[in-house]
Amino acid sequence: MVSNRETRVARAYHDQTAHSPASVRTSTHSLDWDVKPFPFKVYTDLPPLALPREIDPLAIDTLTALGAGTAGAERMTLADLATVLYYAAGVTKKRAYPGGGEVLFRAAPSTGALYQTEVYVAAGQVEGLEAGLYHFCPGDFALRRLRAGDVRAELARAAADEAPARRAVTIVLTAIYWRNTWKYQARGYRHLFWDSGTLLAHLLAVGGALGLGPRLYTGFVDADLNRLLGVDAEQEAALELVTLGPEGTRAPPVATVDDSRHPYMPLSSSQVDYPLLREIHVASMLETPDDVRAWRAGGSGTRVSEGAPHALVTLPAARAASGRGLGETIQRRGSTRQFGHVPLSAVELATALWAATRSLDADVPAGLVDLYLIVNAVDGVEPGAYGYRASEHALELLKAGSYRNESSYLCLEQPLGGDAAAVIYFLAPLAPILSAFGNRGYRLANLEAGSAGGRAYLAAYAQGFGASGLTFYDAAVVEFFSPHAAGKDAIFVVALGRTAGTGRVTIGTTPIRPRRSSV
Ligand SMILES: Cc1cc2nc3c(=O)[nH]c(=O)nc-3n(C[C@H](O)[C@H](O)[C@H](O)COP(=O)(O)O)c2cc1C
Numbered sequence: 001m002v003s004n005r006e007t008r009v010a011r012a013y014h015d016q017t018a019h020s021p022a023s024v025r026t027s028t029h030s031l032d033w034d035v036k037p038f039p040f041k042v043y044t045d046l047p048p049l050a051l052p053r054e055i056d057p058l059a060i061d062t063l064t065a066l067g068a069g070t071a072g073a074e075r076m077t078l079a080d081l082a083t084v085l086y087y088a089a090g091v092t093k094k095r096a097y098p099g100g101g102e103v104l105f106r107a108a109p110s111t112g113a114l115y116q117t118e119v120y121v122a123a124g125q126v127e128g129l130e131a132g133l134y135h136f137c138p139g140d141f142a143l144r145r146l147r148a149g150d151v152r153a154e155l156a157r158a159a160a161d162e163a164p165a166r167r168a169v170t171i172v173l174t175a176i177y178w179r180n181t182w183k184y185q186a187r188g189y190r191h192l193f194w195d196s197g198t199l200l201a202h203l204l205a206v207g208g209a210l211g212l213g214p215r216l217y218t219g220f221v222d223a224d225l226n227r228l229l230g231v232d233a234e235q236e237a238a239l240e241l242v243t244l245g246p247e248g249t250r251a252p253p254v255a256t257v258d259d260s261r262h263p264y265m266p267l268s269s270s271q272v273d274y275p276l277l278r279e280i281h282v283a284s285m286l287e288t289p290d291d292v293r294a295w296r297a298g299g300s301g302t303r304v305s306e307g308a309p310h311a312l313v314t315l316p317a318a319r320a321a322s323g324r325g326l327g328e329t330i331q332r333r334g335s336t337r338q339f340g341h342v343p344l345s346a347v348e349l350a351t352a353l354w355a356a357t358r359s360l361d362a363d364v365p366a367g368l369v370d371l372y373l374i375v376n377a378v379d380g381v382e383p384g385a386y387g388y389r390a391s392e393h394a395l396e397l398l399k400a401g402s403y404r405n406e407s408s409y410l411c412l413e414q415p416l417g418g419d420a421a422a423v424i425y426f427l428a429p430l431a432p433i434l435s436a437f438g439n440r441g442y443r444l445a446n447l448e449a450g451s452a453g454g455r456a457y458l459a460a461y462a463q464g465f466g467a468s469g470l471t472f473y474d475a476a477v478v479e480f481f482s483p484h485a486a487g488k489d490a491i492f493v494v495a496l497g498r499t500a501g502t503g504r505v506t507i508g509t510t511p512i513r514p515r516r517s518s519v
Contacts, residue, residue, distance in 0.1 A: 002283040004295070004438035009283035013276060014430065014442065014489060017187040018474035019412060029185055037179040037267035039104065039115050040139035044263050048142035049134070051082040058087065058209055058327030062462035063319055065205045065326040066355045066455055071213025076168040076245035078128030080210050081121065082141075084171070084244065087330045088203040089119050091138050106138060107330050108199040109457060109469055111191040116179035117199050118236065120172040120229055122164075124152045125248045133228065146230055146262060152251035158224040159217045159241060160292035161363070168212075168245025172229060173199065176236040177278075178271045186276040190446050194469065194492055196239045197450020201458060202330060204360055204451075207244050209326050216362040217241040218444060219292045222285040230261040237281055240447065284439035299364050299437045311397040312389070313381060316347045318354035322462035329462045336466030339419035340500020343377035348463050349422050350393070352496055355459035356424065356452040357390040368433050368441075369449045369491055372398075372425040372481045374407040376418070377497075387484055388424075398484050410477050411470040411493055420495035423470075424456060425477055427488040449492035456494050466499045 002009055056079070058065075073080070086092075091104045103113055110117065119136040121143065123129050131150040134143040155172075156165035164170045173196045180188035180195075200216065207214030218240055225238040286292050322329075359366050371388035373395065375381050384400040404418040410425070411417025426449035433441040453469055460467040470493040477490035 001285070002279070004284055004286060004440055006283060007434040007439055009280055010434055010439040010442035011430070013189065013280040016276060017190065019187070019471065020473055020475060024412065031183060035182065035268040035270055037114070037176070037182050037271070038265065039179065040137055041118055041135065041176065042137060042139065042265045043135060043144045044265060046144035046146070046262055048137070048140055048144055050142050051085065052079050053082075053141065054079065055086050056083040056210070056327065057325065058083070058206065059325040060209045061321040062324055062326045062329040062458055063322045063351065063355065065209040066358060066458060068208065070208055070211045073211035073213075074246055076126050076212060078126055080212065081123070081126055081129065081169065083210065084203060084206050084212070085119065085136050086141070087206045087327065088199050089117065089136065089138050090141065092331055093334070104139070105334065107333075108195075108202045108454060109333070109335050110195040110198065111180065111469070112183050114179050114183060116175045116177065116192065117196045118174045118176060120146075120174065122151050122155050122170040122172065123168075124150050124251050125168045125245065149254075150251045151228060151254055154224070154228055154254040154257055155241065156251070157289060158228065159220045160289035161217065162250075163215065163247070164217070164241065164243050165251045166247040166249070167243035168248065169243070171203065171242045171244065172225065172238055173240045174229065174231055174236050174238050176267065177274070178235065178267060181272065181274045181277060186274040188274070189277040189280055192239060193443055193446035194450035194453070197447045198454030198457065198469070200240065200242070200447070201451045201454025203242055205326060205455070205458065207242065212244040214361065215243045216360055217243070218447065219286060219295050219363055219440075221287065221289060221292060223287070227259060228257050232261070233281070234278060239443070280439065280442065284443055286440065295437065295440065296363055299441070312392065313386070313395040313397055315350035315353070315393055315395060317393070318351040319347060319463070324462045324464075329458055333457065333461045335468040336416070336495075336497065336499050337468075338500060339416060339421070339466070339495065339497035341377055341419065342421070342498040342500065343379050344421040344465060344497065346378055346380040348465060349378050349381065349496065351463060352456045352459040353388050353424070354393065356456040358455060360451070364437070364444065366448055368445050369426045369428045369452065370488065371452075372427055372485060374403045374423045374425070376402070376404050376407065376423075377421045385481060398481065406480060409473070410480055411472050411495070414470060416468050416495050417470055417493070419497065421497035423493060423495045424453070425472070425481065425490065426452065426492040427478065427481065427485050428491050429487060430489045431487065445491055453492055453494040456496065460496050465497060468495050469493070470495055
């Protein structure tokens with residue numbers, strides 16, 4: 001097995017899955033609708049256990065919830081669990097399309113509405129729910145029990161941390177690769193982390209709002225966790241864990257974890273394998289609890305220096321409250337399909353940036369990705385390209401000017417990137433990240449950008465404007481923000497602005513020609 005330290009694997013994966021005008025134009029991939037994967041995992045031998053449908057409206061202000069996760073709850077109930085699952089991964093709206101198609105949209109945004117993220121629950125001390133390992137199906141809003149009995153001690157062992165054995169619940173997020181690779185091929189590996197990241201943004205905000213003190217774990221023994229879940233890592237694998245709820249007595253040790261797997265409905269009649277994706281995933285695995293501890297210790301203190309600033313533009317302080325409750329924000333959220341050219345105010349943008357860069361309670365430090373912006377229309381902020389300096393909550397002007405066409409081009413020639421009032425480009429210095437965290441650092445960079453993007457989405461909808469995640473031309477993004485961004489890599493993009501009926505940017509010509517091609 002390739003070790004996590006052999007970081008050429010992550011580097012090669014990133015380069016080989018980069019988008020460029022040439023790669024997009026020469027791609028022969030087309031969508032095979034006959035094998036579009038079913039969006040729900042349905043176990044065929046396990047009865048559903050219906051979750052309570054009275055969901056807490058979560059009236060707490062969205063910005064308060066994003067600002068500070070609390071941990072005051074003395075108990076955790078099945079109703080709390082249902083609330084967390086609904087707002088993180090539930091079906092929040094249904095849209096029918098001409099011709100009979102229907103999409104069940106989920107609480108958190110997800111690339112292509114493909115929803116490859118699956119949710120499992122290891123319950124220990126939840127009032128109204130027997131201890132056990134469950135799978136959550138958003139389709140019928142039910143749990144199905146995969147293993148009876150308390151498995152939290154096994155989770156704690158895999159995560160090399162005592163806490164999951166004491167916390168009421170651990171949620172495990174996995175991804176079924178084929179649901180995403182059906183459309184996005186090997187680049188879909190990046191999406192596993194962007195999309196579990198947006199889901200985590202919801203999970204952590206809701207968990208905090210309920211006083212359940214959510215804590216994220218990104219380090220664990222992959223094979224042990226996958227075996228516990230009964231998933232085949234060639235198809236589906238564990239990505240992250242989140243502990244929730246008060247600490248109780250330590251769960252008893254689990255005698256043996258057998259290799260049992262429950263059958264589930266096939267997603268489609270056939271599927272395509274993307275070895276590149278499996279290779280990077282295996283090459284970023286940790287093998288023993290000692291490896292997990294060493295990995296965490298090796299990466300602590302990895303914070304990217306912001307360097308000396310020039311031409312700082314101070315932003316107004318973020319709003320303390322938006323006036324919209326977290327539950328309502330999530331229920332009403334939906335990616336903006338067309339932005340108008342109406343400006344945002346400086347405080348609206350400042351609040352979204354503040355929300356995106358809130359630190360999370362996690363097993364490894366955040367701060368791996370840097371935020372760059374193209375500002376098209378923000379009152380009081382000159383149009384141009386900027387870096388966001390989170391520590392000073394200020395923008396660093398890189399170049400002034402109108403870059404709507406360029407921004408649209410950078411976002412894979414999508415008008416959304418040019419019509420938006422402001423576009424956040426997440427970039428990361430992959431070399432030091434991989435050197436500190438190995439290949440698994442690649443997971444971390446994409447995850448951090450995804451969860452930051454998810455929080456920007458929530459802050460936008462809370463304030464009454466919109467957002468959309470976007471994909472991009474990798475090398476062209478770095479080129480655009482260079483020399484400041486030289487040596488970094490493009491990780492993810494989120495556009496912000498007001499919805500309108502008519503977008504105005506049209507890409508007729510190529511406004512930027514990248515100097516290097518990106519395979
Ligand atoms: C990580 C991420 C990347 C996305 N990339 C694009 C994109 O490139 N173009 C686009 O039009 N929408 C993009 N979206 C929006 C998704 O298509 C949208 O989230 C999905 O269809 C679900 O719809 P909803 O967000 O309205 O619930 C992206 C969303 C996410 C979370």
